[in-house]
Amino acid sequence: MVRRMRVQVLILVGLTLFTVFSLTPIVWALLISIREPIDAFSIPPKILVEPTFRYHVDIWLGRGFLGFFLNSAIIAAGTVLVSVPVGTLAAYALSRIQTRASRSLLMSLLVVRMFPHVLLVIPFFVMARSLEMINTYPAMIAAMVALNQPFTVWLMRSFFLEIPRELDEAAYIDGCNAWQAFWNVILPLARPGMVVTSLFSLLLAYNEFLFALVLTGTDTKTLPVAIAEYGGEDLNYWSLSAAGAIGIMLPILTFMLFFQRHLVRGLTIGAVKG
C-alpha cells in the first residue's frame, strides 16, 4: 500500500515537472507578448508590470495577420476536406482486404513519411512552378494532402480494425451491398475516429512551415511563415512575434476544447464493441 502510494507520488511529481517544462515556452511567450520589450528582457526580470495588448492588436489589425489566418484556415480546411474522406475510404478497404498486396501498399505509404520534408519540398516546388501554381491554395492543399495521407490512412485503419467484421457481414445479410454497409453501418461507428483524424490533419496543415514558405506567396502566406518574418534582432519584433505565436494557438486551442469529447471518445474507440 505504502509502496503503491510512493509510486503514485513519484508519477505525479514527474508529470508535474513535464507539464511545467512543456508550458514554460508558452507562458514565456505570453509574458513577452503583453509587455514592452524593455520590461520583457530587463535584468533582473520584472514580475509585476502593467500588461499591454498593443502588440496583439498591432499584429492582427495593423500587419495583416487576419488575412494570413484566413489563408491558413483555407489551406488547413481544404487539406482536411480532401485527405480525410480519401483516407477513410482507403483505410476501410485496407482494413477489410488483408492480402499481401494490401499490406505492401500500406507499408509503401509510410515511405513518404520517411523522407525529410526538406527533400520533398524541392520536387513539389518544381511541379508547382511548372504548373504555374506557386502562390495558389490548390498547390499548398495538394502538398499537404500528399504529406498527410499516409497518416490519415494509418490512423483511420486502426479505427476500422476495432470494428468487428461481423458488423459488415450482418449488414450484407440485412440487404446491404459493400457501399451501403460502409455508409450505413461502419461509417457512423468510425465517426469519433474521423473527428480525431480530422483534428490531427488540421493541426499538421495549420502548423506547416517549410512547404508554406516555399509554395505560398503574398496572396496565400500562412501564419507560421508570417510570424517567422518577425524574428529579427529588433526587440520590438520579439514582442510582435510572441503575440503572433500566442494568436496562432488560440483558434486551434478553441477547436480542441470544443471537440475534446470526440477526441477522448476517438482515442478509446474500443467502446464500440457491442
Place this chain on the structure above:
Amino acid sequence: MAFLELRKVAKRFGSHEVIPPLDLAIEKGEFVVFVGPSGCGKSTLMRLIAGLEPSSDGEIWIDGRDVTDVLPKDRDIAMVFQNYALYPDKSVYDNMAFGLRMRKTPAREVDERVRAAARVLGLDALLERRPAQLSGGQRQRVAVGRAMVREPKIFLFDEPLSNLDAHLRVHMRTELVRLHRQLGATMIYVTHDQVEAMTMGDRIVVLDHGRIRQAGAPLELFRRPANAFVAGFIGSPAMNMLPCVVEQHGTELRSGPVTIPVPPPLRAALKPWSGKAVLFGLRPQFVGLAAAPGSGTLRLTLDAVEHLGTETILIGLHEGRPFQVVVPTMVGISAGSSIFATLDAGRGHVFDAATGDLIAHGSDVDASVPESIAGLGHVS
C-alpha cells in the same frame, strides 16, 4: 428437389482444402445442426451457404434457384452471429428494422413486423435501448428478432448460445426450438456442443475436417454411429473405446488382460476380422458394476469420481485410454478406489481400429435408451 442443396461444394484457402467436395440436402422446415470440433469446417460451411465466403467449387441451390454467385443480400437468408453483431449505435428497434428498411419495406409494415417480433421475444419494453444497455440474453434475443422480422427462407445460427452462461443457454435452447416450431422455418444451426445438437436438431450433420462423417436424426446417431468419430463425439460422457483384438473366429474380443465374450448376433460380422485390431465402443451408461471379478469384467482404479447429483461418473484408465462408467448416485466411492465393471456387450459397437469405420453394431443398440439419455430426445 430439396429446399437447400449443396452440390459438390468445396472451399479452399490457397492450397489448403478446408471443405472437400460435399453434397447435402436440407428439406423445407427442417432444423439441421452442424456439429463438430473446432476447425472442422462447420462455420465455413454456414458462411458458404450465407454467401459470406465464395465457394471454390460446386453449386448452392436455395428453393430451386442457383445462388452460388448471388450476393448474401439477395439470397433471402438471415443469420444470427456468435457475438450477435448488433449495430451498437442503433436502438433495438432500429437494429430489427434495418434489414426491412434496406429492402424498402413500407414504414407501417416495418413497424408492425418489428413490434410483432418484439412481442414474441419479450423485447417490447427494450425497443428504445442500445445494445450496450442489454444483458447477454437480451442481445441474443434482439439478434434472433432481427433475423425473424425478415421472414427469410433460411435462418442461419452460428454458435449463438456460446457466449451465454449455462443457465441462460438451456433456456434459450428451449426458446429457439419453440420458435422453430412456431415459425416452421428452415433453420441451420452451428455448434460444437453435442448436447445442443442432440436437443435441438431434427437432423444432425457431424463434420470432421470438412467432411460429413454422418447425418441423421439425433437418436439414430446416438444409437447407430457410422464410425468411431461420431461414436466418440455424440453422447455425454463420451463413448468408451476399448482397443481389442478379435479372437476365436469372432467369438471373443481380447483387450489387454480382459476377454470379452461376443454376443452371438455379432459373431458373424466379426469372423472375417479374426486376429485383427478393432475398437469396441460401449457407452458409459451400459457399463455395470460387479462385486467380484468374473468373465469379461474390467478391473479399474478410479482416477476421478464426479458426483452430478442424479448420477455419478466413475473415471478410470483401461489400456491407456479413459474408461467411464455412469451409475446412479453413489456415495462412499472416491478416486483411488477399485471397481469391477461389467460390459453389456450387446449394446456395443465394433469399429476398424485403423480407419474408425463401423464393422458392426450390437444387436441391442435400439433396445432401450437409459433414462439419463431419454431426456435428450429431440423436440419436433
